[in-house]
Amino acid sequence: MMRQLLMLLAALTLHAEAATFDTATVERGRYLATASDCMACHTARHGKAMAGGLVLASPVGDIVSTNITPSKQYGIGNYSEQQFSDAVRKGVRADGQNLYPAMPYTAYAVMTDDDIRAMYAYFMQEVKPVEQGSKPTDLPFPMSVRASMKVWNAMFLDHKPLTPAPQRPAQWLRGRYLADGAAHCSTCHTPRGLLMQEKKELYLTGSQVGPWYAPNITSHPTSGIGSWSEAELVQYLRTGRVEGKAQAAGSMAEAISYSFSRLSDEDLKAIAVYIKDLPPMAGDEPVSRFNQGQAGNALPSLRGKSYQENAKGPHLGAQVFSANCASCHGFNGQGTADGYYPSLFHNSATMNNSNLLATILYGVERETRHGHVFMPPFGDQVNAVNHLSNDEIAALANYIQVSYGSGAPGVKAEDVAVIRQGGPQSHLLLLARLGMVAGLLVLSALIIVVLRRRAKQQGK
Numbered sequence: 001m002m003r004q005l006l007m008l009l010a011a012l013t014l015h016a017e018a019a020t021f022d023t024a025t026v027e028r029g030r031y032l033a034t035a036s037d038c039m040a041c042h043t044a045r046h047g048k049a050m051a052g053g054l055v056l057a058s059p060v061g062d063i064v065s066t067n068i069t070p071s072k073q074y075g076i077g078n079y080s081e082q083q084f085s086d087a088v089r090k091g092v093r094a095d096g097q098n099l100y101p102a103m104p105y106t107a108y109a110v111m112t113d114d115d116i117r118a119m120y121a122y123f124m125q126e127v128k129p130v131e132q133g134s135k136p137t138d139l140p141f142p143m144s145v146r147a148s149m150k151v152w153n154a155m156f157l158d159h160k161p162l163t164p165a166p167q168r169p170a171q172w173l174r175g176r177y178l179a180d181g182a183a184h185c186s187t188c189h190t191p192r193g194l195l196m197q198e199k200k201e202l203y204l205t206g207s208q209v210g211p212w213y214a215p216n217i218t219s220h221p222t223s224g225i226g227s228w229s230e231a232e233l234v235q236y237l238r239t240g241r242v243e244g245k246a247q248a249a250g251s252m253a254e255a256i257s258y259s260f261s262r263l264s265d266e267d268l269k270a271i272a273v274y275i276k277d278l279p280p281m282a283g284d285e286p287v288s289r290f291n292q293g294q295a296g297n298a299l300p301s302l303r304g305k306s307y308q309e310n311a312k313g314p315h316l317g318a319q320v321f322s323a324n325c326a327s328c329h330g331f332n333g334q335g336t337a338d339g340y341y342p343s344l345f346h347n348s349a350t351m352n353n354s355n356l357l358a359t360i361l362y363g364v365e366r367e368t369r370h371g372h373v374f375m376p377p378f379g380d381q382v383n384a385v386n387h388l389s390n391d392e393i394a395a396l397a398n399y400i401q402v403s404y405g406s407g408a409p410g411v412k413a414e415d416v417a418v419i420r421q422g423g424p425q426s427h428l429l430l431l432a433r434l435g436m437v438a439g440l441l442v443l444s445a446l447i448i449v450v451l452r453r454r455a456k457q458q459g460k
């Protein structure tokens with residue numbers, strides 16, 4: 001009886017404590033959680049908001065995002081502000097165990113105490129508790145040893161706040177704070193090294209993210225987005241499209257739908273100011289991906305023959321195009337005047353084989369205040385309009401490259417197979433996005449080697 005009373009009292013005090021955050025703090029926390037895209041990973045498809053259960057596939061097993069609603073039993077209802085801060089910025093959860101870096105704490109590490117506090121206030125006071133657990137992450141040994149992440153953190157997690165830059169205007173500083181922290185641009189756009197750490201010296205110069213390629217966004221005129229105006233970058237982050245240049249699909253479409261499109265104009269502007277100011281860094285791109293190709297129509301070469309006849313000859317690509325793509329993008333690849341169906345020339349996605357193939361296999365989906373954008377997938381999905389084979393897609397991609405893109409046919413059926421499996425890091429898929437799996441494997445192997453050596457030496 002006494003114990004129950006005490007528990008009740010404790011619960012009441014906790015509640016009273018939780019309720020002390022004012023509305024302004026809670027609302028700021030909501031905004032920061034949106035800017036950080038917590039929702040994208042912590043909500044399962046068709047699941048309850050923030051209740052976890054999204055499965056991030058990895059070659060060694062599934063990593064499952066957890067319930068971060070304030071449920072005391074299943075979520076983070078018992079987290080203190082300090083514990084919340086440690087989870088978000090250091091990758092250490094309440095029981096002291098390390099999180100896998102599928103949770104982007106390396107980026108969130110730069111967030112200020114004040115902002116972390118506001119997010120805590122939002123989660124505790126505003127997010128609805130969901131009383132439901134998710135399948136636990138159960139990786140096989142040695143991946144199950146979460147402590148191996150301590151070594152990785154010691155090597156790659158930077159706890160220091162951003163380098164002071166007092167000579168910079170406030171807008172630039174705000175942009176850097178958002179881009180490097182909450183919005184975590186570099187987790188996708190910066191290439192990764194052997195241990196899956198971000199290569200700081202190649203900051204934002206482009207990286208493969210599962211089946212998609214997140215391009216160079218430094219200000220280099222041909223490799224990067226040097227030809228974009230600040231206003232165009234703001235428009236891209238807000239709507240996912242800049243006519244005659246680029247559209248957002250894949251993980252960029254997700255980030256725009258759930259996060260960037262909901263940021264204030266000032267913050268988008270700040271991000272654009274900062275990104276546009278990055279020093280130009282060259283990549284392998286000899287020409288700008290935004291101004292290649294031209295309208296062209298292969299229809300005359302197909303006339304008078306059946307689909308089957310054309311499909312056997314050199315016109316397979318043109319045939320697949322006219323049967324599956326021309327209805328929306330036009331027989332000459334020009335798209336529609338209103339830009340809803342984009343032109344395939346002067347298009348960033350056309351120039352990158354990975355993104356061209358991923359678009360065909362996975363389609364495009366984006367939802368912002370500016371409407372719902374949808375291109376159907378042609379891959380293995382049950383709802384695919386048409387299941388195109390690797391040979392058909394390779395021929396189609398080469399037709400598009402020659403007619404509307406680089407001019408060079410370079411796609412083989414094997415390349416299509418790779419993107420169909422989820423990208424060059426193959427089965428890594430989503431985890432590859434922030435994936436440390438390869439790193440974990442190598443590290444675990446190293447640790448085991450070290451431990452064995454030690455054991456041997458001690459045995460002597």
Ligand code: HEC
Nearest residue numbers: 036037038041064065066068087093099100102103104137
């Ligand atoms: C890119 C995906 C991703 C994003 C974005 C993300 N998380 Fe996570 N988070 C995860 C995964 C996966 C785990 C579980 C990792 C594990 O089990 O090691 C996790 C774990 C956590 C935990 C530990 C909970 C527990 O006790 O198990 C907290 C707290 C958390 N996330 C909060 C947040 C907050 C707050 C945000 C936004 C600021 C956020 N996460 C954004 C993927 C993500």
Ligand code: HEC
Nearest residue numbers: 183184185188212213214215246247248249251252348355
């Ligand atoms: C979750 C991964 C992810 C995050 C986070 C992310 N991006 Fe992207 N981004 C991509 C991918 C993938 C593409 C290619 C999309 C396509 O072509 O359809 C892309 C494309 C772009 C493009 C268009 C480039 C071109 O040549 O077409 C710009 C600009 C861009 N991102 C800027 C940003 C900025 C700025 C941030 C941070 C505020 C950011 N991205 C965060 C994955 C990401």
Ligand code: HEC
Nearest residue numbers: 241247248249324325328340342349350359364373374375
């Ligand atoms: C039902 C209409 C429709 C069909 C059919 C269609 N598309 Fe699209 N396509 C779209 C829409 C809508 C977009 C996205 C526009 C946006 O993002 O603003 C798009 C975007 C694209 C992009 C740019 C993607 C990016 O990431 O930037 C490419 C490339 C493309 N389509 C190629 C194709 C090819 C090849 C085919 C035939 C296999 C095809 N489309 C069939 C409607 C269609």
